Amino acid sequence: MRLKDILNAPINLIAPPTCQICGNRVEDGPICEDCTLELARLKLPICCYRPLIENIELIFAVYRFDSVAADVVHLFKYSGNMAMGKFMAKMMAKEIDGHDFDIITDVPLFVSRRRERGFSQTELLTRWISELAGIPERKLLRRNRYTPPQARLKDHSMRIENVRDAFELIVPAYEVDGRKILLIDDVTTSGATLNEAARPLVDAGAELVSALVFAVAG
Ligand SMILES: [Zn+2]
Known part of the structure; x- marks a missing residue:
């Protein structure tokens, strides 16, 4: 037995594995x-839809943000449960199977938010989906x-104002020009x-920008 196995072994001996939800x-x-069945109920009927917003071609989304799907997101985001994050990445990667993208990138958190949380859920999802896809x-x-x-924010126009011009490009425009880009976020509400x-990305000449999220709220 290797040291790693010895260290891991007692956990399984003490308690049988339990559903983290x-x-x-x-x-x-x-x-x-049971929770898997509940997730099946929350599955969206379509894998992707064309949102009523000008910069995004398609939004790929897996679940309605409700019940077990909301628990999964909260466990990952606020409790740092990495097994839940990896589960999210797996379900998300399946959704874009057969679609062609040049680059995947995360919707970044603001620096102070990332520090507070200790990690960025969108960065981790992006890394895992990159590996899987x-x-x-x-x-x-x-x-x-x-x-x-x-x-x-309840009002749609408030949501638009809240995030207006909140993002900037950190690479030279030629790295984006002509590329098909997939943006990763955990949940979307209005798409704003x-x-x-x-x-x-569009301003820098991206050929198209689509998005992939775990769940759609609202
Ligand atoms: Zn369960």
Whole structure:
């Protein structure tokens, strides 16, 4: 037995593996059968849709942001549960199977938010999806100011104002020019944040910008 196995072994001896959502026993994976069924119910009927925003071609989305899907996101984002993050990345990568992109990149957090959380959920998702989908990842954007969470703003025009010009390009424009780019975020509400994140990419000559999210809220 290697040291790593010895260190890991007692966890399995003390407690049988449990679903990280509901606490039921689970044979394999972070989520039990009941929770998997609930996720199936939350699955969106289409893999992608054309949003009513000018800079994004298609939004690929897996689930409605509700019930188990919301728990999965919260466990990853606020409790740092990496198994949930990897589960999200796996489901998201499946959604873009057969679609062609040159670069995937994250919708960045503002620097102080990232420091506070200790990690960026969108950066990690981007890295894992890049590995699963075999699409190179590249950091292209920076969030240049703090923006309050979109979900807290009820009005669509307030959401648009909240994120207006909040993102800027951090690479030379020629690295984006003519490329098909996929933006990664965990959840979208109105698409306003995705639209603003896409703006500097479109301005730099991207051939198209689409987005991939785990869930759609609202
Ligand atoms: Zn469960």
